[in-house]
Amino acid sequence: MSVLGVEAVPPAPGALPFLGHAVALARDPFTFLSSLPAYGDLVRIRLGPQTVIMTCDPGLTRAMLVDDRTFDKGGPFYDRAREASGDGLVTCPHQLHRRQRRLCQPAFHPAHFPAYTTAMVTTALSMARSWRHGQVIDVNHAMVTMTMRAMVKAMFATRLSAATDRQVVDDLTVATAGIFRRMLTPPRLTRVPTPGNLRYNRAQARLRRTIADAVSDRRTDRAADQGGLLSVLLSAEDPDSTGDLRALSDTEVAEQVLTFFLAGAETTANLLAWTLYELGRAPGLQERLHAHTASVLRGRSPSFELLPELTFADHVATEALRMYPSAWFLTRTAAHDTRLGEVSLPAGTTLAYSAYLIQRRPDLYPDPDRFDPDRWEGHKPGRTAYIPFGAGARKCIGDRFAHSQAILSLAAMTSMWRFVPLTDRVPRPAVHATLMPRGLRMRVMAHPRL
Numbered sequence: 001m002s003v004l005g006v007e008a009v010p011p012a013p014g015a016l017p018f019l020g021h022a023v024a025l026a027r028d029p030f031t032f033l034s035s036l037p038a039y040g041d042l043v044r045i046r047l048g049p050q051t052v053i054m055t056c057d058p059g060l061t062r063a064m065l066v067d068d069r070t071f072d073k074g075g076p077f078y079d080r081a082r083e084a085s086g087d088g089l090v091t092c093p094h095q096l097h098r099r100q101r102r103l104c105q106p107a108f109h110p111a112h113f114p115a116y117t118t119a120m121v122t123t124a125l126s127m128a129r130s131w132r133h134g135q136v137i138d139v140n141h142a143m144v145t146m147t148m149r150a151m152v153k154a155m156f157a158t159r160l161s162a163a164t165d166r167q168v169v170d171d172l173t174v175a176t177a178g179i180f181r182r183m184l185t186p187p188r189l190t191r192v193p194t195p196g197n198l199r200y201n202r203a204q205a206r207l208r209r210t211i212a213d214a215v216s217d218r219r220t221d222r223a224a225d226q227g228g229l230l231s232v233l234l235s236a237e238d239p240d241s242t243g244d245l246r247a248l249s250d251t252e253v254a255e256q257v258l259t260f261f262l263a264g265a266e267t268t269a270n271l272l273a274w275t276l277y278e279l280g281r282a283p284g285l286q287e288r289l290h291a292h293t294a295s296v297l298r299g300r301s302p303s304f305e306l307l308p309e310l311t312f313a314d315h316v317a318t319e320a321l322r323m324y325p326s327a328w329f330l331t332r333t334a335a336h337d338t339r340l341g342e343v344s345l346p347a348g349t350t351l352a353y354s355a356y357l358i359q360r361r362p363d364l365y366p367d368p369d370r371f372d373p374d375r376w377e378g379h380k381p382g383r384t385a386y387i388p389f390g391a392g393a394r395k396c397i398g399d400r401f402a403h404s405q406a407i408l409s410l411a412a413m414t415s416m417w418r419f420v421p422l423t424d425r426v427p428r429p430a431v432h433a434t435l436m437p438r439g440l441r442m443r444v445m446a447h448p449r450l
């Protein structure tokens with residue numbers, strides 16, 4: 001096989017002077033990303049001054065993801081994310097990763113899921129019960145609030161005061177929105193004291209303080225220990241490390257907590273918001289989901305024990321993760337000179353992958369823009385063509401957490417309400433760390449009595 005240089009990688013057309021493809025990516029990310037595979041298995045794009053090699057072939061994407069020593073976290077997305085959450089599990093470089101992953105993994109042990117899922121269901125039911133027949137809801141706001149509250153409950157295994165709870169949700173929203181804006185903004189400008197930058201810095205500082213206080217309270221008051229993710233992190237030990245490195249320090253615990261919030265709340269909210277949008281467009285599907293869920297629940301609340309039976313909600317969530325993978329644009333840096341497919345890449349090359357781009361390829365998914373949960377009837381997603389949670393050692397640690405939350409929240413919400421769109425307009429994605437359906441509002445209606 002001949003080996004080609006980076007200059008042989010076909011460029012995507014339409015680069016603007018100075019800005020490159022940043023405008024196309026920010027203005028219409030779905031169309032831009034779907035257009036790229038037509039140019040090659042690897043395609044060159046430009047974000048401002050930076051050249052990025054986009055992997056468009058599922059096999060090459062997987063090859064990059066599983067070789068995390070060579071293709072390390074870095075590039076515009078991770079450089080900005082690191083500024084926000086430090087060297088936590090999502091952003092840390094390869095050399096710090098194994099220890100952190102071993103220390104965090106126990107928090108996602110199946111034994112903790114009954115407690116986590118209880119937090120998810122309680123939160124979803126309490127939100128659904130607060131709605132009234134005919135009420136119009138701001139879907140994004142409702143889903144972000146719900147997933148963040150569930151995360152707060154699962155993390156701290158206790159209630160924060162109503163005021164702190166609201167503050168944490170608001171601050172997390174500002175922080176997640178800020179990371180992506182910063183990715184597309186020259187670093188110099190992020191230091192200018194604009195109202196937006198000041199709001200971002202304040203939210204970041206307050207979040208860190210709240211989390212640090214919770215960590216030190218929990219360390220000093222073991223009696224208050226009621227389980228939960230935070231407690232597991234505080235007691236985790238890594239047998240392969242020595243001395244101080246055997247456990248996470250308080251600062252590291254706080255950093256991981258912030259990381260989980262940033263990585264886990266808006267991503268799951270994004271998934272739920274698009275799912276409600278698709279269900280609103282397909283009343284037949286929504287009715288089937290309601291009927292199937294009702295037949296499983298038989299008047300009971302959704303629960304960990306009933307998860308395996310909620311198969312239709314599972315297919316709906318799996319399909320939503322295919323069409324609207326929340327982590328839609330992620331970057332890597334080549335740690336040393338290497339090769340990907342037929343192309344040799346010098347150390348420092350920036351690469352990116354997008355589950356969205358792969359999972360909308362018509363050669364992998366017939367009629368890829370159709371929301372069709374029945375695709376998943378009788379078979380599980382493949383490892384190469386289905387990558388909403390990434391792959392390899394850096395694969396999402398919260399995949400099961402997120403999937404369970406999606407299924408249980410959908411079951412809780414749709415067993416009480418029908419979600420009805422207000423218009424036929426397709427919402428544009430709001431370009432953030434995730435792509436929430438911009439301005440999506442829906443009416444909640446009680447199910448007709450049979």
Ligand code: HEM
Pocket residue numbers: 089090091101259260261263264265267268271325326327330331387388389390391393394395396397398399401402
């Ligand atoms: C629908 C929801 C979610 C989606 C789509 C998602 C997606 C992803 C993806 C694609 C990655 C890999 C990133 C890369 O390859 O660069 C990742 C990593 C990660 N996610 Fe998630 N995630 C979700 C929910 C969660 C939740 C609920 C948590 C925590 C409770 C979480 C915590 C993490 C962490 C800590 C990592 C880094 C893992 C490592 O590098 O070892 N995520 N996620």
